[in-house]
Amino acid sequence: MRDVLPYRPKPGEIPTSPGVYRFRDDEGRVLYVGKAKNLRARLSNYFAPIYSLHERTRRMVTTASSVEWTVVGNDVEALQLEITLINEFHPPFNVRFKDDKSYPYLVVTLADDAPRAMISRRRGIPGARYFGPYPKVWAVNETLETLLTLFPIRTCKDSDYKRAMTSGKPCFAGQIGRCFGPCSMKVTIEEHRENVDRFVAFMQNQDRRIIGELTQQMKAAAATLDYETAARRRDQIQAAESFFEKSAVVLGEHVDIDVFGIDHDELSAAVQLFIVRGGRVRGVRSWTVDKELDVPLGELVDSVVQNAYGDDIVPPGEVVVPELPDDAPALEGWLAAIAGRKVRLRAAQRGDKAALLQTATQNAKQTLMLYKTRRSADFTTRSRALEDIQEALGMADAPLRIECFDVSHLSGTNIVASMVVFEDGLPRKDEYRRFTIPNSTDDTDSIHQVLTRRLAYLAEPSRPSATAAAGADAAGADAAGDDADAASVRRAKFAYRPNLLVVDGGQPQVQAAARALEESGVEGVYLCGIAKRLEEIWTPDSDFPVILPRNSDALFLFQRVRDEAHRFAITHQRQRRKRDIATVLSDIPGLGPTRVSQLLRHFGSVTRLRAADEAAIAEVNGIGPALAATVHQHLRAGSSRDAD
16 A cells, blocks of 8 residues: 555645645546635644554545645635535535435414414424424424414414405315414404514513403402303413423523534444523424544534534524534534524533533434434345355355444453354343453453354364353253253254354454364354454454444444444443442342442442442441451451452
């Protein structure tokens, strides 16, 4: 691979001014668009030695054949030009958004003589007042139905309204009680305008005092025996209470903010936007993002905010994000230009806004998990992924059974390993296995031990070796008991031959696994490893990794298999650690399960309990001075033995 790109600009050619740069391929297609405060400093990162570049950056610059740039006056202009070029060229190496739909709004046409309330996705109606956006049409329909009970205003089309006013006959919606405009002959234009003003004011302020006012009116009507009016006020009170219940207060009554929760990995990201108006969550938007380049969170926030606002959506006065991008002041200036007022971009660290950000982030995690699950659950997608893996690794057949191994430990202690099984691209949780590793020098040694124990079942499928049987734990392959038939079935499952063995790690871990595979004498099983940082696929005896296309179904399947093995190993490791902690305390005379739980709940860990003195231990409910002295002496003695 060449060390210097042929199209690299000569020293001094790149200006130091702010600007926007574009990488193009041989056919002139724009591959990537970026902005920089200092073009020379930013572009020099792309023209560093090829071997030192991130793998995806390396692929982008080697695919490109030229680079060009445009100098602008300041950071805000660079941001605006970058957004324009991305929307125009849709570069494949920029962040790609999956959310290209418009969102519905609740609109009040204040410029009309008799304003109407309607649902529209179109922005820019002259003189109209917009509320939203709403995540779904049914959500805004439900809101409008409730509010029309409180504030009856016109909802019919302009053509129906004009025809009704000309003929003197109410429109069809008015005849069936669905429209409450002047054409219904029940209110005048002036009275209707008053109802519209109350409707808009309520949507802006949402004052709960309206319930008290309606209650007083209901009681007054009932006192004068005007039961029809009292019944209408009763229905309005129920509608108001329903509205407030569905829009719970999360912040102050006058707080308008947008909160972006983001969860991402090397391949994709999920965004959850909470739209808070008047202290209440008025709408939720959710979308996924494909990441061609593994950009950091700050840069991802930059792209997310740029794509979230524009002609359809205007930002509020404050936007909360998980991390501020490097060009936060420029981004604030761009948002202010859209909103027509000052917009503050902030990363909440504590308080109610931070709690709301955490909730949005948790929803983003669920969205990303669901996105991956749905992608891997589709039969066509799974088949394509398995075929791509077969081609990439040069396998004779598609890997219908994949086994992935991961090692987990805590500072070299409590070493465990996991084996997860995927058949036809789907997890087979009934065939997952867990391993306990008594002693190991490092991760490569642990991988070698686990693969040796697992492959022993393939070497002698009819009679598993004693070493292998002793290796797997009670949840693993050495299950034995009075029921010999059940144990035989479990051993038979463990003896199924995989098409592909995957280890979590790079070349060192793959070499250790290859050594175990060779020593076992098992043939016809392929082997590879997936390195987490760069998502590279390593094979034995190869100096270079296999690079799968970004966002390919094959890479998604590899990632899901690896993540599942990691999750399973971490869970097992935590369970063993918790059990070991309980064992340490239960060995102390006088401590039963209840007192052990109280000690752990009070101190949080055995480490803190060891550091505590007798007086602090005696403060725990149910632990007296004598027992505290025994606990303190026993733990200190244990620490001395560990040190020796």
